[in-house]
Amino acid sequence: MKKAFLFIFAHLFTLNYAFTQNSIFGYNNYINKKSDTLKYRILSPDYAKEKKFPLIIFLHGAGERGNDNEAQLKWGVSNFTNEKMMLKYPAIIIAPQCPNNMSWSNISFKRNSREIKLQPTPSKPMELLFELINTLKNQMPVDTNRIYITGLSMGGYGTYDAIERYPNMFAAAVPVCGAGDTSRAASISHIPIWIFHGALDGVVDPLYSLDMLDALSKAGAHPGYTQYPEVGHFSWLGAYSDEQMIEWLFRQYKK
Numbered sequence: 001m002k003k004a005f006l007f008i009f010a011h012l013f014t015l016n017y018a019f020t021q022n023s024i025f026g027y028n029n030y031i032n033k034k035s036d037t038l039k040y041r042i043l044s045p046d047y048a049k050e051k052k053f054p055l056i057i058f059l060h061g062a063g064e065r066g067n068d069n070e071a072q073l074k075w076g077v078s079n080f081t082n083e084k085m086m087l088k089y090p091a092i093i094i095a096p097q098c099p100n101n102m103s104w105s106n107i108s109f110k111r112n113s114r115e116i117k118l119q120p121t122p123s124k125p126m127e128l129l130f131e132l133i134n135t136l137k138n139q140m141p142v143d144t145n146r147i148y149i150t151g152l153s154m155g156g157y158g159t160y161d162a163i164e165r166y167p168n169m170f171a172a173a174v175p176v177c178g179a180g181d182t183s184r185a186a187s188i189s190h191i192p193i194w195i196f197h198g199a200l201d202g203v204v205d206p207l208y209s210l211d212m213l214d215a216l217s218k219a220g221a222h223p224g225y226t227q228y229p230e231v232g233h234f235s236w237l238g239a240y241s242d243e244q245m246i247e248w249l250f251r252q253y254k255k
Helices: 002-023 083-088 124-139 154-165 182-188 206-218 243-251
Strands: 026-031 037-043 053-059 092-097 107-109 116-118 142-152 172-176 194-198 224-228
Touching: 026 124, 037 124, 053 124, 053 154, 092 124, 116 154, 116 182, 124 142, 124 154, 142 154, 142 243, 154 172, 154 182, 172 243, 182 206, 194 206, 194 243, 206 224, 224 243
Parallel strands: 053 092, 053 142, 142 172, 172 194, 194 224
Antiparallel strands: 026 037, 037 092, 107 116
């Protein structure tokens, strides 16, 4: 009985902590001139207008798609919002939500191959995301030399898609269990990138990350790479708990 009580207490504490962390994000919608809508959550520090802050874009995975404007906060983003991190690394954080049946990336796969090709036009959610970023740059104290993007699974694909489409926007990127167009590696070789993947990932083959690591290295880049040897698809649990990665991320400036 005592163990059961302790388990229930711990579970409720965890749920309450997660709710508290999520509740600090404001609800918002970006609506463009065509009335297309992107739901997103935003966290901004208590700032003086003369100071500028880094902007973090967090892209969720496929399981968090929808229109509740809640699910995208389930994994990862709360690691940037505990008291220690918010005091040490104040930042503006946006977590958009991809609608059902859509994706952050617009890519094609070659049959019986790991070859991925970036399509000429972005997906609708990605198009809206970049309209939102440009709007926030004009409306909020964003340090445009410190715009960072990260995402997990579908959001890892989206991270590569974003930096390959807009290589001059980002100061750093952290794709987690994602994949991208390796033929575009030279165009993003100037961006500091830290790649994460689980060696036993059965959803997104870790060879995709190794292919990008190889392509970036051949293009003259020096990407970080962390592969968890006994982890499957949930490599984001380790990636976003890695304080060294977060410290590294906030050191990056666009050159």
